[in-house]
């Protein structure tokens with residue numbers, strides 16, 4: 001089998017890997033993920049570069065999960081001739097049905113302002129989505145004689161999966177696992193990520209390969225402290241949030257804090273039509289949530305993402321009307337890294353006042369506005385206007401949906417339990433994260449660890 005890294009190599013984004021099997025005398029060509037490159041303008045330009053392969057020759061596309069850096073170029077794949085099957089775990093399809101048209105709006109808008117045609121057309125989004133077939137965790141899929149694929153729960157977002165391909169090479173059965181993003185278990189909403197023990201090869205996402213999260217108790221504590229700050233100062237709390245998972249986690253957390261009367265009730269706005277739609281998907285797939293979250297659904301008889309002071313402000317007029325609501329209040333809006341979306345309007349309005357607060361609950365990629373604010377910029381440019389940053393700024397790593405370094409090392413250690421792990425590839429991390437994780441795997445686990453570069457190919 002040949003594995004080629006067409007994206008995700010020394011980058012946090014653009015996941016895209018090609019596996020070429022010889023099965024029953026025939027070629028089988030399988031892609032894992034087809035994500036957008038995100039971050040700076042230069043990096044985003046890579047999305048317009050041609051794929052490193054002929055899309056029409058691909059038989060299957062497997063998707064680890066619904067985040068844009070894993071699915072955002074799927075319509076482009078269709079545009080370039082892909083007509084194979086796309087496999088995802090059930091809820092991922094529903095999340096993609098909402099995420100991809102939304103992502104298209106941003107891409108089309110940006111292309112228009114840059115004066116070039118968009119990466120793909122809306123019709124190609126719909127056509128690509130029609131190719132999706134859903135599977136369940138642990139369901140074994142025969143792809144060709146001797147080649148099967150199976151999903152395991154990665155505990156990262158609703159429907160996210162670790163993909164295992166089992167195949168025959170040099171007279172032996174081998175297994176390669178693509179972890180996608182591994183979850184920061186235990187999560188508020190999802191079951192814990194699964195472990196495996198029999199890997200020959202692992203391709204692991206390493207966004208947090210060099211870092212350790214604060215523990216989960218301090219995550220709730222910091223969140224509560226920031227809420228107390230805005231209660232005391234009568235300020236506004238901004239939470240730039242990703243529409244999938246993080247928004248629902250924050251809602252669950254707020255719901256519990258209000259219920260326990262840890263903080264007084266205050267208006268909470270989900271100022272993102274996309275996050276609203278995604279929350280509906282989470283409601284629909286309650287049976288994919290963990291026991292604790294499910295028991296809340298059952299005991300309350302209503303959604304855990306629903307409480308009396310929560311408002312969804314889908315329409316632009318509703319969004320504007322938030323300004324007139326007396327603080328304290330909480331505004332949750334996208335995008336999660338403040339690279340677009342309604343959060344920018346709120347940041348322009350609220351960052352300069354020390355009574356307010358902004359809390360980052362997810363990964364902030366290099367070059368993003370979120371990263372600049374989080375790293376202590378005294379002023380930032382928003383819509384061409386210089387805005388001083390005087391509000392309270394906090395980053396809460398414990399909300400991250402990504403496993404940290406100890407958790408990644410633990411997962412790899414387990415994967416080698418059968419003692420046959422030959423190579424581990426670090427992807428979807430900035431160079432230093434991948435290298436830090438690779439060093440530990442080499443030195444402690446005595447397994448070959450590689451941070452591949454773009455287009456690098458391996459015989460496995």
Ligand SMILES: [Zn+2]
Nearest residue numbers: 065067156181
């Ligand atoms: Zn992800």
